Amino acid sequence: MMRNPILLKEFRQRMRTVRAPMVVTGYVASMAVLTFLLLYENVQGQLYLIQPSRSEQVFFVLSLLQMLVVAFLTPAFSAGSMSGERERRTLAVLLTTPLSPFSILFGKVLASSALQCLLLMASLPLYSLVFLFGGAVPQEVVAVLLFQLFTIFIVATISVMWSTIALRSGWSTVLSYATVSFMILVTGTVGLGLQSLAKNPVDGFAASWGHTLLSLNPLWVEAALENAVHGGTLPWVTFALFYVIIALILTPFCLWRLRPQWLRRIPGATRMNERNYQ
Amino acid sequence: MIFTQHLTKKYGRVTAVDRLNLSIREGTVFGMVGENGAGKTTTLSMLSTLSTPTSGHAVINGYDVVKNPSAVRHSIGFMPDSFGVYDDLSVDEYLEFYADCYGVDKRVIATRRSDLLERVGLSDKRSTYVNALSRGMQQRLEIARCLMHDPPVLILDEPSSGLDPRSRMDMRGVLRGLREAGKTVIISSHILHELAEIADEIGILRRGKVAAVAAVQVMLQHSSSQRTLWLESRSDPSLVESVLAADGHVTSMEFRDGGVEFVYMGTYEGQSELLAALVAAGVKLTQLTERATDIEALFLRLTSEVGGSSHDA
């Protein structure tokens, strides 16, 4: 993985900026303050009032908030990755090297997820505070963390793909944020709406659609992993399948941008590659 | 080494490159000259596997650009006409990145990098960020970048465009070095005389077709055996005319601005004999100078004499 030249280059470019340490420091500091406030509010300054169940709520709130932050942060790091190469006019040369489009995209995805993963890791010690007060189960914390990393990876992948397909960074930013908004806001509100509709008359249709939509929502899946909502045995499977399929659907379009000659056997594709996208 | 046959690229109704035939031998520096829109960039982007020919073939280093693009990519170093740089990397990191893309061995990278930076005159800039380099330096850095994986073929699209005269000269020096390094180079420009100084062979591209190909050596011989001279004297022009007309090497004469411009086809000894004849006839010379040859006109005269080119297979 570290042999991917794109990854090394991107680390050099990204981590050297002032932005990187500022984001990490700012994030960890605000998470620490928030954890402290939540825990303090929980015990009202009196340690004998500690209740494991309320401490579990602290973990719940913190982890959902983290998910929300990293999910909305990710497009900021990935939506400009390929369109940026194109705008800098470095893409053409990159495409004449033996690097395959897949390793270019993979390098970009990893590079643009790295900082958010670092944020999650850096705020792990805060969870130990929560452990101190009881409540969260270690397996649950690990599951939540893995799921958060997976979500970052998915959002980064789709954003990098938008960035390859849309020719301009502006457009790919719009598309990437639209994707994250769909994942979190649309599935959340529509899914919950359908479920509340289904409550009154027994409406299996709305209920099952509501459930399907919700299982595409990273916040809801995470809540299910924390057993806060009922999400079935493996709540993340639908989520993973759906977004992997989305990525697979976008793949040929990315290849068409990067290596139009690969698609020349598809009728119509050659006519469309008459402009150069590099 | 580079060979194209009926290479054609159409953009909708526009035929950017029209049944182009080229054959460039190993170790040759081939200059491709043409005005803007002649199809140079389109040709070079097909050769560098970035775009697919509409029809025809191109073979580089024995590999077909359509059937075996990855082998072609390993064989070439490509510099596009409007390239960008990663300006937030240092010169060293920049070259290392591209070498990594080609999977060059780490130990080789270090020595090759110092070698190349030496050759393009950037040895003292190794830890400078690329954005602190001048345009001319960045363009030379690109040449070094093209050579990091030691490809046998270089494809350079207008490598000295947008440079000031001083940087152009530096660039010319670097490009001459490529021939000594035994690379096969195809290099485009819209300025003929610039290429004449670095190329072995020159082809003129016009509306997607090769209008003419000639060896620079032949051109230079012709230009030294055929000179345009300018003569001024205080004597009667008819006297001058009679002496010049008597010399069989003088092919054309034109009297204007108080002097005469004539084309002399012959050796320098012959030319001094003509000078002696002028003096003997009593011509009071005030000036006899050689006019700079218009290399473009010469080229076209030459290639129309030969009748197209030997390369149009």
Ligand SMILES: Nc1ncnc2c1ncn2[C@@H]1O[C@H](COP(=O)(O)OP(=O)(O)O)[C@@H](O)[C@H]1O
């Ligand atoms: N992507 C493109 N789409 C449509 N026409 C193009 C494209 N690229 C080049 N052309 C046309 O092809 C011709 C050759 O262009 P080009 O190869 O860039 O010339 P040069 O590099 O010699 O200036 C021009 O007429 C240009 O308008």
Ligand SMILES: [Mg+2]
């Ligand atoms: Mg051009």
